[in-house]
Structures are given as C-alpha cells and as structure tokens.
Amino acid sequence: MNGQQADEAVRTALSAEEEGIDFALIELLFFAYRDFTSDPDVILADYGFGRAHHRVLHFVNRRPGLTVAELLEVLRITKQSLARVLKQLIDAGHVVQVQGPRDRRQRELYPTAKGRALALALALPQSRRIRAALEEAGPADRAAIERFLKAMVDPDLRPQIDKRPRAGGGGREGK
Amino acid sequence: MNGQQADEAVRTALSAEEEGIDFALIELLFFAYRDFTSDPDVILADYGFGRAHHRVLHFVNRRPGLTVAELLEVLRITKQSLARVLKQLIDAGHVVQVQGPRDRRQRELYPTAKGRALALALALPQSRRIRAALEEAGPADRAAIERFLKAMVDPDLRPQIDKRPRAGGGGREGK
DNA sequence: AAATTATGTCAATATGACTGACATAAATTC
DNA sequence: GAATTTATGTCAGTCATATTGACATAATTT
Numbered sequence: 001m002n003g004q005q006a007d008e009a010v011r012t013a014l015s016a017e018e019e020g021i022d023f024a025l026i027e028l029l030f031f032a033y034r035d036f037t038s039d040p041d042v043i044l045a046d047y048g049f050g051r052a053h054h055r056v057l058h059f060v061n062r063r064p065g066l067t068v069a070e071l072l073e074v075l076r077i078t079k080q081s082l083a084r085v086l087k088q089l090i091d092a093g094h095v096v097q098v099q100g101p102r103d104r105r106q107r108e109l110y111p112t113a114k115g116r117a118l119a120l121a122l123a124l125p126q127s128r129r130i131r132a133a134l135e136e137a138g139p140a141d142r143a144a145i146e147r148f149l150k151a152m153v154d155p156d157l158r159p160q161i162d163k164r165p166r167a168g169g170g171g172r173e174g175k
Numbered sequence: 176m177n178g179q180q181a182d183e184a185v186r187t188a189l190s191a192e193e194e195g196i197d198f199a200l201i202e203l204l205f206f207a208y209r210d211f212t213s214d215p216d217v218i219l220a221d222y223g224f225g226r227a228h229h230r231v232l233h234f235v236n237r238r239p240g241l242t243v244a245e246l247l248e249v250l251r252i253t254k255q256s257l258a259r260v261l262k263q264l265i266d267a268g269h270v271v272q273v274q275g276p277r278d279r280r281q282r283e284l285y286p287t288a289k290g291r292a293l294a295l296a297l298a299l300p301q302s303r304r305i306r307a308a309l310e311e312a313g314p315a316d317r318a319a320i321e322r323f324l325k326a327m328v329d330p331d332l333r334p335q336i337d338k339r340p341r342a343g344g345g346g347r348e349g350k
Numbered sequence: 351a352a353a354t355t356a357t358g359t360c361a362a363t364a365t366g367a368c369t370g371a372c373a374t375a376a377a378t379t380c
Numbered sequence: 381g382a383a384t385t386t387a388t389g390t391c392a393g394t395c396a397t398a399t400t401g402a403c404a405t406a407a408t409t410t
Contacts, residue, residue: 020302021295021298021299021302022302022305022306023237023298023302024321025305025320025321025324026233026298026301026302026305027237027336028321028324028325028336029207029208029211029324030230030233031324031327031328031332031335031336032204032324032325032327032328033204033208034251034328035327035328035329035332036204036327038251038329050364050365050366051365051366052365052366052367055205058201058205062198062202067387067388068387068388068389069386069387069388076209076213077366077367077368078367078368078369079387079388079389079390080367080368080369080370080389080390080391081366081367081368083389083390084365084366085365085366100387103376103377103386103387104375104376104377105374105375105376105377105386105387105388106376106387106388107387107388107389120196123196123198123201124196126201127195127196127197127198127201129327130197130200130201130327131197132326133323133324133326133327134323134326135326136322136326137319137322137323140315140319141316141319141322141323144312144315144316144319144320145200145319145320145323146199146200146203147311147312147316148207148308148309148312148316148320149200149203149204149206149207149308150203150207151307151308151309151310151311152206152207152210152211152304152305152308153206153207153209153210154210154213157206157210160206161202161203161206225395225396225397226396226397227396227397227398242356242357243356243357243358244355244356244357252397252398252399253398253399253400254356254357254358254359255358255359255360255398255399255400255401256397256398256399258357258358258359259396259397260396260397275356278355278356278407278408279406279407279408280355280356280357280405280406280407280408281356281357281407282356282357282358
C-alpha cells in the first residue's frame with residue numbers, strides 16, 4: 001500500500017532503458033487500428049459475419065482469381081482457420097470458386113456481384129475515416145505516410161502489397 | 176466456368192463506385208499492423224501469454240495507477256474479457272492492484288519491476304521496426320505520420336492518447 | 351436509508367485461431 | 381507408368397479472446 005521511495009529508484013533506473021523506445025508511435029498505431037477496424041463491425045453483424053469474413057472478402061475482391069494458398073499467405077493463417085469462414089462466404093453467395101485453368105488442383109476465388117457490393121460497403125466507412133484523417137495533409141504528407149506503412153511490413157512479404165488482379169480479367173459470376 | 180463477357184460489364188459498373196475508395200491505405204494499414212503485432216508474439220509465447228496480456232501490460236506500464244474502468248475504456252473490451260487476462264498477469268507477478276486512495280472501490284493497477292521489464296522487452300522489437308521504417312523519413316514526415324494516425328482515432332476517444340501518468344508518481348512494488 | 355458506482359465472479363456462448371491426421375485429385379519426377 | 385509431391389478439403393480436438401446476462405460486495409453519493 002506504499003513504497004513510494006523505493007519505487008522512485010526503480011522508475012529512474014528503467015527510464016534510462018526506455019529512452020530509445022518509440023512509445024508514441026506504438027500507441028498511435030494501436031489506437032488508429034482499433035478504431036479503423038471498428039467501422040465495419042456494425043455492418044458485418046447484420047450478415048452474421050465477423051472480421052475474418054471481412055478480411056477474406058476484401059482480398060478476394062481486390063485480387064479476384066487468387067488461389068486458396070495465396071489467400072493463406074496474405075492473411076497469415078492456416079487453411080483450417082480459413083475453411084469455415086470461406087465456406088460461409090461461398091454458401092452465402094459472396095464468393096465463388098473456379099477450378100484453376102492452368103493447374104486444375106487450384107481453386108481460384110472470385111467475388112460475386114453480391115460479394116463486391118458487401119466488400120465495397122465495408123470499405124466505405126474505412127475510406128471515409130482515412131479521407132477525414134488526411135483532410136489537412138498535402139501530397140507529400142500522404143506519400144510519407146504510405147512509405148512509412150510500407151516500410152513497416154516485413155521486407156520479404158512486401159511483394160504481397162502491390163499484387164493486383166491480372167489486367168483484363170473481370171470477376172466471375174456463377175458456377 | 177465461364178461468363179467472361181457478362182462479368183466485364185459488372186466489373187465496369189462497380190469500378191465507378193469504387194473510384195472514391197482508398198484501397199491503397201486500407202491495405203497498407205492491414206499489412207503494417209499485421210507485421211507490427213507479430214513481433215512480440217514470440218516473446219509472449221515463452222510466458223504462456225497472448226496479445227491480450229500484451230495490451231494490458233502495455234497500458235498498465237504506460238499509465239501506472241490507471242483503474243480497471245479506465246483500462247476497459249482504452250482496450251474497448253468488457254470486464255469479463257479482461258478478468259482472466261488480468262488475473263494471470265497478477266498471479267505471475269507482473270501487475271499489482273492497489274486500493275484507490277480517493278475512492279476505495281477503485282483498484283489502481285501498477286506494473287512490478289518484472290512487469291516493466293516484460294513490457295519493455297515486448298516494446299523493443301516494435302520500436303525497432305518503427306525506427307527502421309522511419310529510416311529515410313525527415314522530422315516533417317514523422318509529424319505528418321503522427322497527425323494522420325491521431326486523426327484516425329475517434330474524436331471522442333482522442334483524449335485517451337495523451338493521457339500519461341501523473342507526474343511525480345512512480346510505480347509500486349508490492350503490498 | 352436508498353440509489354448508484356466500481357469491481358469481481360459465475361455461467362454459457364461465439365469467434366477465430368491452432369495442431370495433427372487423413373483423403374483426394376492433379377501435377378511432377380523418376 | 382509408377383512414385384512422389386502439391387493444392388485443397390475435411391475431421392477432431394483444443395485454445396485464446398471475446399461476448400451477454402446475472403448476481404454479489406463494498407464504498408460512495410444522493
């Protein structure tokens with residue numbers, strides 16, 4: 001219930017080690033991401049979906065035709081974790097699977113029109129938040145922010161960032 | 176297995192709506208945070224702790240003396256979710272509870288020396304990643320990044336960001 | 351004295367993740 | 381052509397983190 005004097009010593013000793021730690025940005029990243037991800041939750045609840053569904057749908061929409069293996073790499077989860085979520089998205093008609101044209105073992109994933117609509121609806125509030133946050137920022141500021149976030153990603157995983165759908169290929173609707 | 180023509184139309188139609196969506200920053204935030212949070216996981220595993228423990232320990236360390244209610248507000252979780260994690264941190268000797276001096280119903284939370292050491296060890300790789308990401312950034316860039324992240328937080332929750340321990344008060348070691 | 355507040359706790363449940371094992375079909379290698 | 385590897389799917393069990401709802405206690409406020 002006391003020990004004020006002894007602690008002061010401990011606190012001082014630790015402060016030296018804490019010097020180099022960038023607590024400011026560590027916390028800002030936490031707070032920013034906390035609220036950034038809170039936006040779509042309300043919409044997802046209407047569909048009985050969670051954040052896992054959001055992540056899957058987002059990347060299927062953004063990289064139509066990506067394979068299950070690619071999706072697992074991007075999300076950094078196991079296939080067992082993906083299984084239920086992906087099945088629910090397929091059953092609900094938001095995502096379709098197509099046998100790979102080159103390698104018929106592969107399953108290419110495509111959003112349906114319904115899936116695209118939901119992906120868009122989920123991205124909208126997040127995009128609005130970003131736009132508002134950049135209100136006062138100039139082009140140079142935006143570039144700096146992008147560079148920083150890109151540099152925060154593991155170097156060996158950075159190729160994932162820019163991967164986009166092969167040009168010319170649209171989505172696929174049905175079976 | 177086909178439907179290439181029809182889809183093209185759908186894709187074009189949606190592209191118009193997608194115009195305004197800032198997918199670039201949405202994905203950068205996802206990738207940056209994914210890898211940012213992956214750093215401490217290895218250390219946590221040694222202690223049998225998870226990310227929830229990390230978050231609690233971080234804020235107890237950074238805001239020594241904060242109450243249970245304040246912690247719940249910051250983490251945006253329910254007290255039932257906090258209960259087990261907090262109990263484990265207390266049992267393991269990383270956090271101590273002290274009856275509030277003004278309001279004796281409150282429980283002020285403080286890190287022990289052990290807790291501070293662990294909080295620091297967890298912050299270190301994250302701080303290193305941030306430093307590396309800012310390698311090429313100037314002071315103006317850093318300021319822009321901080322402004323952006325701050326602006327991403329819900330306006331009504333922004334006061335949480337700057338809340339820091341009352342000056343003069345150190346940690347508390349034991350009973 | 352009554353109401354409210356801060357915290358703790360019990361019980362049940364949901365979500366999202368994990369490991370390990372095994373099955374199938376298709377591609378690759380020998 | 382047979383054997384191996386690869387991509388995917390699936391079953392079973394488990395764990396971590398979160399939820400809601402209900403109730404208990406002690407201390408503060410009204």
